[in-house]
Amino acid sequence: MTVAYTLYSMHGSGNCYKIRLVLHELGLPFRIIDVEKGSGITTSPDFLALNANAQVPLLVLPDGRPLAESGAMLLHLAEGTALIPADPYERALCWQWMFFEQYSHEPVIAVARNWLFLTPGGRERMAHRIDEWQTKGYRVLSVMEGRLEQSDFFSGPTFSVADIALYAYTHVAEEADYDLSAYPAIRAWLARVASRPRHVGIGWRG
Amino acid sequence: MTVAYTLYSMHGSGNCYKIRLVLHELGLPFRIIDVEKGSGITTSPDFLALNANAQVPLLVLPDGRPLAESGAMLLHLAEGTALIPADPYERALCWQWMFFEQYSHEPVIAVARNWLFLTPGGRERMAHRIDEWQTKGYRVLSVMEGRLEQSDFFSGPTFSVADIALYAYTHVAEEADYDLSAYPAIRAWLARVASRPRHVGIGWRG
Numbered sequence: 374m375t376v377a378y379t380l381y382s383m384h385g386s387g388n389c390y391k392i393r394l395v396l397h398e399l400g401l402p403f404r405i406i407d408v409e410k411g412s413g414i415t416t417s418p419d420f421l422a423l424n425a426n427a428q429v430p431l432l433v434l435p436d437g438r439p440l441a442e443s444g445a446m447l448l449h450l451a452e453g454t455a456l457i458p459a460d461p462y463e464r465a466l467c468w469q470w471m472f473f474e475q476y477s478h479e480p481v482i483a484v485a486r487n488w489l490f491l492t493p494g495g496r497e498r499m500a501h502r503i504d505e506w507q508t509k510g511y512r513v514l515s516v517m518e519g520r521l522e523q524s525d526f527f528s529g530p531t532f533s534v535a536d537i538a539l540y541a542y543t544h545v546a547e548e549a550d551y552d553l554s555a556y557p558a559i560r561a562w563l564a565r566v567a568s569r570p571r572h573v574g575i576g577w578r579g
Numbered sequence: 580m581t582v583a584y585t586l587y588s589m590h591g592s593g594n595c596y597k598i599r600l601v602l603h604e605l606g607l608p609f610r611i612i613d614v615e616k617g618s619g620i621t622t623s624p625d626f627l628a629l630n631a632n633a634q635v636p637l638l639v640l641p642d643g644r645p646l647a648e649s650g651a652m653l654l655h656l657a658e659g660t661a662l663i664p665a666d667p668y669e670r671a672l673c674w675q676w677m678f679f680e681q682y683s684h685e686p687v688i689a690v691a692r693n694w695l696f697l698t699p700g701g702r703e704r705m706a707h708r709i710d711e712w713q714t715k716g717y718r719v720l721s722v723m724e725g726r727l728e729q730s731d732f733f734s735g736p737t738f739s740v741a742d743i744a745l746y747a748y749t750h751v752a753e754e755a756d757y758d759l760s761a762y763p764a765i766r767a768w769l770a771r772v773a774s775r776p777r778h779v780g781i782g783w784r785g
Binding site for chain 2: 516
């Protein structure tokens with residue numbers, strides 16, 4: 374019997390997709406427990422015992438111990454592999470871009486996508502937020518474009534977990550009303566990431 | 580001449596305070612460039628060349644290269660020291676709590692403090708947000724309390740950069756209208772952190 378990771382995952386969630394991407398990339402055995410949106414599972418006592426912060430993704434390690442926060446999972450799973458840069462400065466940039474993603478990118482682009490694409494009636498309900506999402510989201514995309522004009526990947530010349538973190542919601546930014554046609558460096562980087570041999574799409578079940 | 584770190588820092592900012600705390604804790608030589616709130620410095624061309632995301636803190640390393648994002652600075656400066664847990668699972672929890680801080684804690688408690696304490700007229704202007712900040716902030720504090728009932732520090736039995744990250748805005752949560760009297764484990768942890776020999780207060784100039 375294979376000792377495997379267990380991932381509590383919500384279909385369509387970019388934060389959950391990041392973990393599936395890194396697990397595939399590294400060829401690690403895992404199983405998924407699907408958490409349906411609105412099912413209330415994340416606030417059940419059993420789940421809260423694993424993650425008191427009531428969020429997916431939630432990763433259960435082969436020894437049974439839980440780990441929350443997609444960024445922490447990426448760093449833990451990739452530790453000691455080529456997905457964490459060996460150079461100390463590139464490693465620091467890898468962390469920088471991962472925190473940038475969670476602080477500046479996800480709360481705008483993923484939240485906009487949630488309401489505008491995933492939630493029935495969300496566009497009407499959140500109409501007053503759309504201008505702010507557009508302004509903030511395009512600013513974030515411009516910061517990314519500037520970096521990718523200098524470097525093939527976010528932490529440096531090689532693919533790292535920072536690219537996985539930023540790919541997840543950027544590649545579906547159009548679902549949040551962002552037009553990427555004026556961002557050629559981002560589009561070329563998206564294609565580089567998607568061309569990796571073990572890449573899977575966000576809609577892949579597994 | 581001492582090779583030193585340069586920190587672009589805004590007085591009163593918890594994110595900047597984290598970096599001052601870790602620099603003091605590790606006894607690293609540094610100088611501060613004070614960035615006044617509203618001065619426009621972070622959107623000047625010289626600053627944007629260092630951090631296209633237009634934010635402080637911004638750390639310039641001894642070799643002149645810039646690093647953004649407080650979490651990345653904490654991990655980089657503390658790498659190879661006792662402030663990063665040696666055990667892989669505790670290290671993963673250290674990352675987990677740092678991402679928790681930036682994603683769930685700072686956008687509520689630091690933002691509430693900014694408007695309610697630091698911004699003249701902010702309480703009136705943001706009156707419609709206060710209920711939401713109270714609900715979300717107390718939920719975050721409850722998650723922290725639960726962890727600190729099990730463990731002296733966030734990543735495990737020893738002080739780590741996760742504690743620095745979470746201390747910065749939690750110890751001034753009262754400035755954001757949160758009452759910590761019902762959170763004894765948090766209050767005991769705050770006292771443990773503040774009692775460290777090299778600790779400095781948020782108001783310390785340096």
